[in-house]
Amino acid sequence: MRDLVLSEIGKLSFRPKKWLGQNFTVDRRIIDYFVSNIERSTEVIEIGTGLGTLTLALAEISKRVITIERDERLCNYLKRKLEKVSNVTLICGDALEYPFNKPWVVGSIPYSISGPLLAKLSTSSTWEKSLLLLQKDFVDRITARPGSKDYGRLSVMVQLCCEIEKGPVWPPNSFWPRPQVLSQHVHLKRLESVPEEFSKFLACLFSQKNKKLRKVARSCGFEWDDDRRVREVEPKEFLRVFERVWKSIDLIGP
Numbered sequence: 001m002r003d004l005v006l007s008e009i010g011k012l013s014f015r016p017k018k019w020l021g022q023n024f025t026v027d028r029r030i031i032d033y034f035v036s037n038i039e040r041s042t043e044v045i046e047i048g049t050g051l052g053t054l055t056l057a058l059a060e061i062s063k064r065v066i067t068i069e070r071d072e073r074l075c076n077y078l079k080r081k082l083e084k085v086s087n088v089t090l091i092c093g094d095a096l097e098y099p100f101n102k103p104w105v106v107g108s109i110p111y112s113i114s115g116p117l118l119a120k121l122s123t124s125s126t127w128e129k130s131l132l133l134l135q136k137d138f139v140d141r142i143t144a145r146p147g148s149k150d151y152g153r154l155s156v157m158v159q160l161c162c163e164i165e166k167g168p169v170w171p172p173n174s175f176w177p178r179p180q181v182l183s184q185h186v187h188l189k190r191l192e193s194v195p196e197e198f199s200k201f202l203a204c205l206f207s208q209k210n211k212k213l214r215k216v217a218r219s220c221g222f223e224w225d226d227d228r229r230v231r232e233v234e235p236k237e238f239l240r241v242f243e244r245v246w247k248s249i250d251l252i253g254p
Contacts, residue, residue, distance in 0.1 A: 001053075002026035006176060008051055012077060016177055020071060021110025024050055027174035030108075030133065031057050033167065033185060037131055038062070038104060045127075047095040047107030047117070049074065052081050058106070059088050066102065068095040101126040108133040108183075118142060118154055122161040125193040130162075136169055136182040143186075147232050152209065153202040156235040163189040194239065201242050205230050221249040 005026045016022035025031065035057050038044065044062045049055055049069035058065045067082075068091045069075050075092035082088050091098060095107075096116055105127050109117055114134055121130060142158040143166065144150035158164065167185025172178040204220040205213075209230040217224035222245040226233075 001028040001031075002176070005051065005053070009176075012073075014073065017071065021112050022050070022071070023108075023110075023175040023177060023179050025053060025108060025174065026176045027170065030170060030174060034058070034106060034131060034133075035061060037167075037185075037187070038106065039129075042104055043102040044104040044106055045098070045100060045102045047105065047109060049078055049090065050108070052078055054106075054108070055082065055088060056085065059085050063087065064102075065089070066091060068093060068098055070094055096120060099126065100124045103128040105130040106132065111135050111138060114138045115154060118158055119199055121188065121190075122154075122157040122194050123196045123199065125190075128190055130188040130190075131167075131185065132188070133170070133183055133185050135179075136184040139166060139184045139186050146234055151231050153199065153206045156202055156238050157194055157199060158188070160194050160235045160239055161188075161190060161192065163191055165189075195242075195246075197246055198239065198242050201246060202238060205238070 005024055009024070016024070031054055034054055038058070038061065040061050041063050043064045044058055044066070046055055046058060046065060046067040049067040055065060055067045065088045067088060069078060070093065072092065075090070078090055082090050096113060100121065105121065109132050121127065141150045141152065142154050143164055144152070144155045165187040167187060170183045172180065172182070174183070205216055208216045211229060213224045213226040213228055213230055213233065216230055224241060
């Protein structure tokens, strides 16, 4: 697969854009893992079409694939490559602006949009399951437990929203260009979406996550009589307090 991908890129005279996080899969096992873990005959949104390798594999097992690619250079190529695949719809644009309104959301996600994407999934109620390939350190963040150094706003949102299962870890040589980090699959099953305002509530609190709740909450515009530090609180406790106070406060923070 590596030779085929590099040959295809060479024919396009294509140079990956670092700011878009473009690292193309050259390990067939990654494609096979996606395909073997997604339900057959369902509708799928794919984030990041790339060269269309996963897209074509998904098309073979899915009722419909909506694939979203941001890079205009690739879009022009993909329009030709995918035009005769009847159950694939290519959208050239920003996946963060597209509604996640199909049962499955899948893709190999650049680090630059991993945070906004997971926040959007957490607040959206129109998808059911997701299989994503993320940087391993990002997977560690969303699965972090209270009190740990990685525990933060996204940990709380994703753990409230979803049932999370870690998948296999992939080495840098599974991609081209080789990233400097490990990658990991993660399975998400939506349980219940969280309110969009909850993200702002958490952002204010976690801007000072090592400080005492009582002091931080006051700086965010409400009272929380608790001597624990922000990073020590369980996800469900944040949601309970949010539901009690959010209508009466004007949050300060990012």
